[in-house]
Amino acid sequence: MEKKLPILCPSCDSELKVQSLHCDACGTNINGMYSLPLLLKLDAKEQEFIVAFVQSSGSLKVMAQKLNLSYPTVRNMLDDLIGKIEHIQKEML
Known part of the structure; x- marks a missing residue:
């Protein structure tokens, strides 16, 4: 089973931040406080x-066919x- 990176705190639902990164190849550790990429x-699912x-290739028509949904549903x-991404971007400023 593949582990999923949590993005929200399981206790309070606040956004989590990255504090440490590790390279398995050379053993380098990077510590700090970093925001997750957008x-x-x-x-x-998003x-x-x-x-x-x-x-x-950005075709909603193809997406609708792949998802077996109507074009208006996929457009929505x-x-x-897009609305969620815009909201996240405003929060990041």
């Missing part, structure tokens, strides 16, 4: 949607995702 702040969208999903 795309990692999205949930797994990330999967973005990957599928890119793999579909994309609009919701």
Whole structure:
């Protein structure tokens, strides 16, 4: 089973930050307080949607066919995702 990177605190639902990174190849450790990149702040389904969208060359028609949904439904999903990304970007400022 693949472990998933948590993005929210399990106790209070606040955003988590990265404090440490480690290189297995050379043993280098990096410590500090870093924010997660924007795309990692999205949930797994939203990330999967973005990957599928890119793999579909940005075609909502192809996405609708792949997801077996109507074009307007997929358009609404994309609009919701755009809204969430804009909200996250405002919070990052």
